[in-house]
Amino acid sequence: MQNKIINEIATYIKEKIMDANFTNSLKILEIGPGTGLLTNKYINCINRINENNCKYRLFCEIDLIEINSENNLFLENVIKNNQNQKMTINLYNENFIAKNLEKKSYDLILSSFTNHHIQYTEVQLFYDKISDLLCSKGKFIFGEEYVPHFDLNNDAERIRSLVIYHNRIIFEATSNMLFSNNEIEKNCFLKLTELEHISLQKGINKDGEYKVSEKQAKSSMKEAKLNLVICNKIGPKDDDVDWGGVYFCVAITE
C-alpha cells in the first residue's frame, strides 16, 4: 500500500510539472523523507523530464527535513547520486515543527506517512506552518493513514479506533500470509503484521504515533486555510464500515 501511494504521489508531481510548464525553477520541501523511497521516485521523474524534453529547463531546489539522523546515510546517497547543475538538495536533520524556514517559498510540499508522527498538541501548528510555507498556487501533496473517527478528548474512543484500524490490516495480512504459496511473500506479510502490532502499541502509548481520522485532519487543514482538493482512499475498499484507510491527498492554499 505504501508503494502504491508513493507511485501515486510521484506520478501526480510529474503531471503537475508537465502541466505547469515550469521553465526556470521549482522549490520542493519534503517532510520526513525517511530512507528516501519517495524522494528517489520524484527526483528520477524530474531528471527524466529534464533529459527527455529540451522544452523544460527545470532548476530544482529540494529541502529535505528529517528528524532522525539514522536515515542520513540513505539521504546522503540520494544527494550524491543527483549532483547536477539543475538540482540542489539540502538535508536538514531537524524537527520540521521547530525549523525556521522562509515563508511562502515552496511550490510543492510533500510528505508520505509523516503527518501522524506529529503530536496531537502540535497538529494545528504543523498545518499552519505548511500553509505559511506554500507559495500562491503551491500544493501540499501527501500520503497518510486515517483511523475511524473518534473524540480527541476521549482516550478510550481513541484506543478503540486505533485497535479497529490496525487489527483490520493485521487480519488482511494474516489471511494473505496463510493463502500465499510463495515463501518470500509469506515473510513480507508476516513482517507487516509485526510492524502493525508495534505501530498499534506506539499509538496507544502516544509514543511517536498520533493517528487521527480523516474528519479531524480535514478540520485542522481547514483551520490552516488549506483546501483539500484531492482525498482518495487507496484502500482497504470494503466499506460499509468505517475501518479507516490509506489516502492520497492534495491540498492548496485558499
Ligand SMILES: C[S@@+](CC[C@H](N)C(=O)[O-])C[C@H]1O[C@@H](n2cnc3c(N)ncnc32)[C@H](O)[C@@H]1O
Ligand atoms: C513512517 S516514516 C515515512 C518515511 C518516508 N516518507 C516513507 O514514506 O518511506 C515517517 C518519517 O518522518 C520522520 N519524522 C517524524 N516526525 C518528524 C518531524 N517532526 N520532522 C521531520 N521528520 C519527522 C521520521 O523520522 C520518519 O523518517
